[in-house]
Amino acid sequence: MLVGTTQATDYLLQTKGLRVEFSGARTVRAVDGVSLEIRPREILGLVGESGSGKTVFSLSILRLIRPPGKIKQGPVLWCGRDLLELSEDEMRPLRGSEIAMIFQNPQASLNPVRSVGVQVSAVIRLHTKCDQAAAKQETLRWFEAVRIAEPERVYGAYPHECSGGMCQRILIAMALACRPKLLIADEATASLDVTIQAQIMDLLLEIREKYGTAILLVSHDLGVIARMCDRIAVMYRGRIVELAEAKDLYLSPQHPYTQLLLRSVPVPDPLHRPERSADGNDSAGVPLPLGQGCRYRGRCPEALPECVEQDPVLAEVRTGSHLVACIRRQEEAGRETQRNLDGEPEVVPTTSFPLSAETRAEARLAGEVSHRSKE
Numbered sequence: 006m007l008v009g010t011t012q013a014t015d016y017l018l019q020t021k022g023l024r025v026e027f028s029g030a031r032t033v034r035a036v037d038g039v040s041l042e043i044r045p046r047e048i049l050g051l052v053g054e055s056g057s058g059k060t061v062f063s064l065s066i067l068r069l070i071r072p073p074g075k076i077k078q079g080p081v082l083w084c085g086r087d088l089l090e091l092s093e094d095e096m097r098p099l100r101g102s103e104i105a106m107i108f109q110n111p112q113a114s115l116n117p118v119r120s121v122g123v124q125v126s127a128v129i130r131l132h133t134k135c136d137q138a139a140a141k142q143e144t145l146r147w148f149e150a151v152r153i154a155e156p157e158r159v160y161g162a163y164p165h166e167c168s169g170g171m172c173q174r175i176l177i178a179m180a181l182a183c184r185p186k187l188l189i190a191d192e193a194t195a196s197l198d199v200t201i202q203a204q205i206m207d208l209l210l211e212i213r214e215k216y217g218t219a220i221l222l223v224s225h226d227l228g229v230i231a232r233m234c235d236r237i238a239v240m241y242r243g244r245i246v247e248l249a250e251a252k253d254l255y256l257s258p259q260h261p262y263t264q265l266l267l268r269s270v271p272v273p274d275p276l277h278r279p280e281r282s283a284d285g286n287d288s289a290g291v292p293l294p295l296g297q298g299c300r301y302r303g304r305c306p307e308a309l310p311e312c313v314e315q316d317p318v319l320a321e322v323r324t325g326s327h328l329v330a331c332i333r334r335q336e337e338a339g340r341e342t343q344r345n346l347d348g349e350p351e352v353v354p355t356t357s358f359p360l361s362a363e364t365r366a367e368a369r370l371a372g373e374v375s376h377r378s379k380e
């Protein structure tokens with residue numbers, strides 16, 4: 006192994022060109038060529054408006070897509086092993102014990118006719134084969150770990166007797182009790198009050214620190230997850246359109262859609278009025294049919310004529326770890342590179358998502374033209 010190179014097994018999870026379709030009168034490509042990786046202990050944010058494919062992506066990792074949905078293309082590598090090639094019997098024990106998931110509506114995720122303690126104990130017994138008394142002790146220990154006051158009392162409570170925040174803590178305890186390496190939290194705080202939301206987020210941070218659990222934090226709200234994440238992937242209509250370190254994405258968002266998402270994040274200064282997008286449309290709007298060209302072009306205030314024909318691919322624009330799928334940004338990066346030719350090293354994309362030769366040539370040409378016109 007060369008020093009400094011990254012091996013597939015350095016990642017806990019790696020999807021490569023993952024594609025999931027729902028067939029029907031019109032086939033919907035809910036996830037369309039998503040390549041993402043999650044490292045051990047990493048908190049990766051996955052953000053995008055409702056319907057962008059976040060839940061379908063998350064469920065595909067666990068192979069929980071039901072007909073008419075189908076995973077059409079992978080792989081989904083878990084510690085280097087392709088989950089799509091496992092039998093259902095091989096896959097089942099992996100769910101929960103290695104990859105666990107918590108959802109948006111915690112109360113609905115619990116069985117209403119069994120006490121919450123018994124439900125957590127049952128999961129522990131299923132995975133560890135310990136006896137009832139040991140499972141109860143383990144449950145109480147996890148209740149304490151997720152900061153449930155009076156664990157003994159809560160053990161015997163039914164879901165309807167617990168608040169939403171309490172139910173989410175119980176589900177987190179249930180997920181952690183099997184010591185997964187990856188926790189997928191899909192809109193896990195969306196139904197909770199703001200203060201409870203913050204407490205659950207703090208708890209997730211604490212869990213990563215204490216147990217080293219990697220977390221895929223899925224949300225439609227960049228404001229809620231930004232402070233938590235190491236890296237953030239922005240999803241739009243089944244594609245990742247921007248992927249960067251959280252601070253780079255927050256301080257220097259590149260894709261027009263990410264910029265729009267960030268403008269929608271409430272700011273504490275009451276005198277600060279966020280600008281609206283140039284098209285005045287910061288809701289989902291009417292999406293263009295998929296096909297040729299950038300799928301954001303119908304809403305994009307910066308669209309170029311070539312955005313109608315070219316399908317932008319994810320490529321480096323600022324640093325090696327800041328990737329954007331936007332023709333305009335890639336052209337700008339090309340011009341920047343051209344200006345740097347006097348003495349400074351050229352920045353050539355080196356990731357697994359390179360610019361196509363044509364796009365790079367066009368970007369360089371555009372840079373050269375603008376460079377010469379200044380002479």
Ligand SMILES: Nc1ncnc2c1ncn2[C@@H]1O[C@H](COP(=O)(O)OP(=O)(O)O)[C@@H](O)[C@H]1O
Binds near residue numbers: 027035058059
């Ligand atoms: N059961 C289903 N049947 C048909 N299409 C579905 C189904 N579930 C999801 N989809 C399609 O997948 C898209 C992405 O859904 P989803 O992953 O739930 O979005 P998100 O979690 O980002 O809000 C939806 O817009 C829809 O077109």
Ligand code: SF4
Binds near residue numbers: 303317
């Ligand atoms: S590729 Fe074009 S349409 Fe798409 S986001 Fe970039 S500038 Fe806008």
Ligand SMILES: [Mg+2]
Binds near residue numbers: 061192
């Ligand atoms: Mg969802």
